[in-house]
Amino acid sequence: MKNAKLADIRPVLLVNRQKSNMRGGESLVLENIELEKAQDIILDHARVMPAGSLPLLQALGRIVAEDIAAEHDMPPCAQAAMDGYAVAEGGDGVYKVIERLRPGEISAVSLSANQAVGVVTGGPLPGGVVAVLPEEAVELKGDFITYRKSIEPGSNIKPPGENFLKGDLLVRKGTCLSAGIASVLASYGIDEVIVYRKPRVAILSLGADIVSHREIPMTGQMRDSNGVLLAGLVMQEQGEVIDVRVAGVDNITQIGELFEKLLERADILITIGGAAYGVCDQAFPLIEQSGADILFWGIQIKPGSHSGAAAIGEKLVISLPGSPLACAVSFNLLAVPVLRAMQGLAPHQVRLSAICTNAFGKKGGPRRFVLANAACAHAGWNVKILPGQKSSMTRAFLSDWNAIIDLPAGHPPVEKGDAVSVILLKPAYF
Numbered sequence: 001m002k003n004a005k006l007a008d009i010r011p012v013l014l015v016n017r018q019k020s021n022m023r024g025g026e027s028l029v030l031e032n033i034e035l036e037k038a039q040d041i042i043l044d045h046a047r048v049m050p051a052g053s054l055p056l057l058q059a060l061g062r063i064v065a066e067d068i069a070a071e072h073d074m075p076p077c078a079q080a081a082m083d084g085y086a087v088a089e090g091g092d093g094v095y096k097v098i099e100r101l102r103p104g105e106i107s108a109v110s111l112s113a114n115q116a117v118g119v120v121t122g123g124p125l126p127g128g129v130v131a132v133l134p135e136e137a138v139e140l141k142g143d144f145i146t147y148r149k150s151i152e153p154g155s156n157i158k159p160p161g162e163n164f165l166k167g168d169l170l171v172r173k174g175t176c177l178s179a180g181i182a183s184v185l186a187s188y189g190i191d192e193v194i195v196y197r198k199p200r201v202a203i204l205s206l207g208a209d210i211v212s213h214r215e216i217p218m219t220g221q222m223r224d225s226n227g228v229l230l231a232g233l234v235m236q237e238q239g240e241v242i243d244v245r246v247a248g249v250d251n252i253t254q255i256g257e258l259f260e261k262l263l264e265r266a267d268i269l270i271t272i273g274g275a276a277y278g279v280c281d282q283a284f285p286l287i288e289q290s291g292a293d294i295l296f297w298g299i300q301i302k303p304g305s306h307s308g309a310a311a312i313g314e315k316l317v318i319s320l321p322g323s324p325l326a327c328a329v330s331f332n333l334l335a336v337p338v339l340r341a342m343q344g345l346a347p348h349q350v351r352l353s354a355i356c357t358n359a360f361g362k363k364g365g366p367r368r369f370v371l372a373n374a375a376c377a378h379a380g381w382n383v384k385i386l387p388g389q390k391s392s393m394t395r396a397f398l399s400d401w402n403a404i405i406d407l408p409a410g411h412p413p414v415e416k417g418d419a420v421s422v423i424l425l426k427p428a429y430f
């Protein structure tokens with residue numbers, strides 16, 4: 001960061017932006033581009049995090065960075081599927097119980113006709129077994145059982161490899177380690193898994209009027225609620241929040257130093273606010289003066305139009321607008337795909353069509369994103385537009401907000417019963 005005051009930097013910004021950044025027909029900074037283009041550009045600069053080994057339980061929810069194959073058949077040998085009696089072929093319906101196995105015991109015998117061995121569910125079977133007769137299906141008298149019906153060979157026997165065969169792929173690289181997958185790995189005795197590191201994210205709120213949420217604001221100041229919002233959303237996406245800071249009244253040089261310090265430790269630095277065209281807006285000059293390569297500035301969406309991104313070495317800077325609703329929407333549209341890609345996941349969230357259960361009067365204008373609550377009922381997905389999305393601090397944050405509706409540019413008012421395109425977000429509880 002060069003030592004520069006905001007006043008020194010501002011003309012650079014104005015010159016660049018007023019001229020629409022044309023130099024010999026080539027754009028220096030892409031301005032007000034389509035969302036998908038912005039996503040592609042930023043994703044092109046998102047590198048997958050290095051991978052490292054973690055104990056199985058600590059790796060839950062993380063993205064596995066290796067293919068893991070079954071080392072042997074599961075079950076490794078034939079097992080009883082019922083508590084009961086293992087019998088051999090060719091009996092006449094009456095069998096002598098020659099042994100009664102308890103959990104964990106194995107039999108050394110090989111069954112002959114008219115012999116039975118008592119077995120437990122999941123227990124290994126003796127040699128010569130043709131079927132397992134359930135406890136409740138036989139008549140037990142002393143050391144003998146009677147079973148007069150015909151025996152279907154193989155019944156109530158789990159053959160070796162019934163669940164997995166040696167060499168079967170148990171986990172594919174890029175899969176989220178769910179409780180179910182972890183349990184299969186545990187059954188193979190695997191207690192270390194190689195997973196991608198969490199992307200480290202630093203959050204910096206710009207604006208001389210913004211103070212930490214722990215401080216008492218003076219008249220004209222405002223607490224940094226967006227920093228907390230984004231920290232929570234980053235954690236929901238399995239990112240590691242390394243710092244949440246406010247720039248406050250520091251001059252641009254001091255803010256630049258803080259910016260650089262944060263960027264040293266972070267993979268992604270998200271700035272909040274100061275992203276519009278006001279003369280006090282610091283995001284563009286700050287990022288430009290840091291030497292970062294500005295990838296784009298401005299997207300054709302509402303809210304969140306004043307979003308930008310830059311790359312500096314292998315690190316990314318994402319500049320989000322200060323209005324809380326715009327900040328939340330643009331985080332989900334820009335930062336979430338990046339956080340996913342950096343962890344080795346497919347970048348985009350689930351998108352589906354849902355029926356709107358209420359109306360939304362606002363029509364026309366740019367492509368618009370609306371916070372909503374989506375639910376799946378018998379008839380399919382439905383979605384409710386949450387109230388209070390006009391003011392900057394939205395009441396929708398207090399509701400069960402788990403989706404964003406994507407309304408195309410120039411859309412008519414949404415009527416109850418209309419089908420809309422919905423992006424499903426991670427639930428707010430985690």
Ligand SMILES: Nc1nc2c(c(=O)[nH]1)N[C@H]1C(S)=C(S)[C@@H](COP(=O)(O)OP(=O)(O)OC[C@H]3O[C@@H](n4cnc5c(N)ncnc54)[C@H](O)[C@@H]3O)O[C@H]1N2
Pocket residue numbers: 205206207210222223224225226227272273274275276277278281303304305306320321322323324326392
């Ligand atoms: N002349 C123009 N003015 C504005 C335009 C425009 O195109 N031309 N766009 C408007 C839109 S749309 C938005 S969104 C905002 C975003 O601009 P900034 O990113 O520069 O946001 P700020 O001015 O810094 O903040 C706006 C508003 O947001 C609240 N805020 C900011 N930071 C925080 C925080 N950390 N925690 C909580 N709340 C925060 C605060 O109410 C600010 O007043 O610009 C419009 N203006």
Ligand code: MOO
Pocket residue numbers: 301302303304305306307321323326
């Ligand atoms: O575009 Mo502002 O960033 O709409 O809310």
